[in-house]
Amino acid sequence: MRRALLTAIVALVVSASVLPAAAESAGGTRVRYYEGPTSDGGRLSIGVRVSDGVARLDHLLIDGPYRCADGTEGQIGTGVGWGGNGGPVITDQRLELSENWQVIAFMVSGRIGPHRGSGTVTFLLPGLTADEQAQVCTMGETTWTVERTAGEDFPFGPAVVQRAGGRSITSGFGSTGSAATTALARAEDRSIRHYHGRTSQGLPMAARTRRADAGIALLGLSLGFELACDDGTEFGGGSRPLAYFEATVVLPPGRLDLDAPPGLFPAESFHIHGELDAHFGSGTLTMIWPIITEDLQAQLCKSGEQTWELWRTDAGY
Numbered sequence: 527m528r529r530a531l532l533t534a535i536v537a538l539v540v541s542a543s544v545l546p547a548a549a550e551s552a553g554g555t556r557v558r559y560y561e562g563p564t565s566d567g568g569r570l571s572i573g574v575r576v577s578d579g580v581a582r583l584d585h586l587l588i589d590g591p592y593r594c595a596d597g598t599e600g601q602i603g604t605g606v607g608w609g610g611n612g613g614p615v616i617t618d619q620r621l622e623l624s625e626n627w628q629v630i631a632f633m634v635s636g637r638i639g640p641h642r643g644s645g646t647v648t649f650l651l652p653g654l655t656a657d658e659q660a661q662v663c664t665m666g667e668t669t670w671t672v673e674r675t676a677g678e679d680f681p682f683g684p685a686v687v688q689r690a691g692g693r694s695i696t697s698g699f700g701s702t703g704s705a706a707t708t709a710l711a712r713a714e715d716r717s718i719r720h721y722h723g724r725t726s727q728g729l730p731m732a733a734r735t736r737r738a739d740a741g742i743a744l745l746g747l748s749l750g751f752e753l754a755c756d757d758g759t760e761f762g763g764g765s766r767p768l769a770y771f772e773a774t775v776v777l778p779p780g781r782l783d784l785d786a787p788p789g790l791f792p793a794e795s796f797h798i799h800g801e802l803d804a805h806f807g808s809g810t811l812t813m814i815w816p817i818i819t820e821d822l823q824a825q826l827c828k829s830g831e832q833t834w835e836l837w838r839t840d841a842g843y
Contacts, residue, residue, distance in 0.1 A: 555611075557584055559677030560643060564590055564668040570647065571605075572638060572672055575613060582613035583621070586634060586647070594653045594663035595824075602665070604649060606632060621645055628652075628817040636670070644671045652816035652824045654793045660816035660824035718745065721807065723836035727752050729764075731834050733782070733802070744768065744775040747784070747798075749834070751813045753827035761827055765813070767796055782807055800834065807836040 555577040564570050568590020575584040587605035606627070608614075614623055616638065624633045629652065636645015648666030655661055721733040729750030736743045747768055753761040767784055768775060777783060782802040786795050793816050800809010813829040 554578065557677070558640070559675045560638065560672035561675050562670060562672035564588070564647070564670045566590055566666075566668045568665070568668065570670045570672060572643065573607075574616065574638065575611065577611055580611075581616040582608070582611060583616060583623070584608060584613050586632065588647065588649060588665060590665055590668070592649075592651065592663045592665045594655075595661040596655050598653070598655075598663070602651075604630065604651065604665070606630060619643075626650075626818055626820065626822065628819075629815075631818045631822060633667075638672070640674070642671070642673045645669070650818055650822060652793055652818050654795055654814070654816055658795050658814055658826075660826045662818065662822065662824045718840070719804065719838060720840040721802070721836035722839045723807075723834060725749060725751065725811065726833040727829070729762075731836060733807075733836055735777075735802070738774070738776050741776045741778050742781075742802075744777055744782070744784070749798075749811070751811075751829045751832070753813065753815055753829055755817065755827040756825040757819065759817075759827070761815070761817075763815075765794060765796065767798065777802075779803075782809060798834075802836060805838045807834075809834055 555575065558574040558576065560572040560574070562570060568588060570589075571585075571587040573584035573586075575582045585605060585607035587603065587607075589603040590601065591599065592602050593599045606625075619637050619639045621634055621636045621638055621643070623635075625631065631650040633648045634645065635647075637643055638645075646667055646669050648664065648668070651663045651665070653661050653663040717736065719735045721735070723731050725731055727750070729752070731749040732746070733744065733748075734746035736745055745768075746766070748764065748766045750762070750764045753763065755761070767786070770786055775784065780801055780803050782798065782800050784796070784798040786797075795814040796811065798809065798811045801807055802809075810831055810833055811829070812831050815827045816824050817827055819825050
């Protein structure tokens with residue numbers, strides 16, 4: 527039975543200045559930023575890391591339309607990043623790359639020089655149908671042209687998926703700030719309850735809540751999970767589900783109920799239900815994650831129904 531590691535750090539609100547700030551480092555390493563349109567009306571951003579005279583692909587970020595096998599269409603920002611000096615070497619200004627990282631697959635071809643570049647690109651994403659079946663969604667094949675930019679107005683904050691082997695996948699984007707941040711600021715003077723616990727898979731789970739005018743505001747939630755895929759592959763991972771929601775989730779007192787809204791990327795599906803009072807909580811959870819197979823089809827990876835328990839850990843509890 528094959529096994530891999532998949533950890534999702536789904537944090538859509540990340541400062542857009544993070545990546546440009548890393549452009550200069552000790553040892554003469556720098557990142558060249560490129561940006562331009564795609565033929566389907568989207569935008570492509572490319573980072574090239576140059577270190578000791580060697581140019582490597584640092585990241586590919588795309589914002590544009592997608593279409594799924596069931597006919598669903600939409601707009602998404604997604605991409606991939608390698609970090610450090612782990613990216614593919616660009617030889618003679620040529621970009622030729624085809625990879626499948628299971629939570630995303632991509633093919634890029636073209637040329638990129640010191641000032642501009644052009645070529646073709648295709649991104650494949652695993653998705654879920656309305657009844658939570660796996661499907662493939664695609665962005666492409668599209669042509670692109672990019673020109674060198676200073677990177678000061680880099681448009682995306684990354685949501686990173688870290689895989690075994692040091693590769694990272696930028697799986698979603700959002701600008702700095704959100705309705706959730708604003709809502710939290712209004713409740714700053716109210717004490718926060720901290721909970722820690724475990725799922726029945728023996729993995730950690732944590733939550734933070736605060737009293738709100740309409741009930742209990744869920745400020746933070748994180749949990750680990752183990753997934754078994756249709757082909758026998760197993761994954762271990764973690765998630766912060768609140769990143770899927772535009773504002774603070776307010777729950778009835780004594781309850782913890784959270785379901786993934788439809789049409790998400792990454793297409794993780796979760797159902798978390800149970801009781802959570804001022805001191806203790808327990809309930810059930812299920813996690814479903816579609817991935818792309820080696821033959822570029824989609825399959826489901828599931829946790830099955832698990833249980834969870836949380837205990838209050840602040841204020842002497």
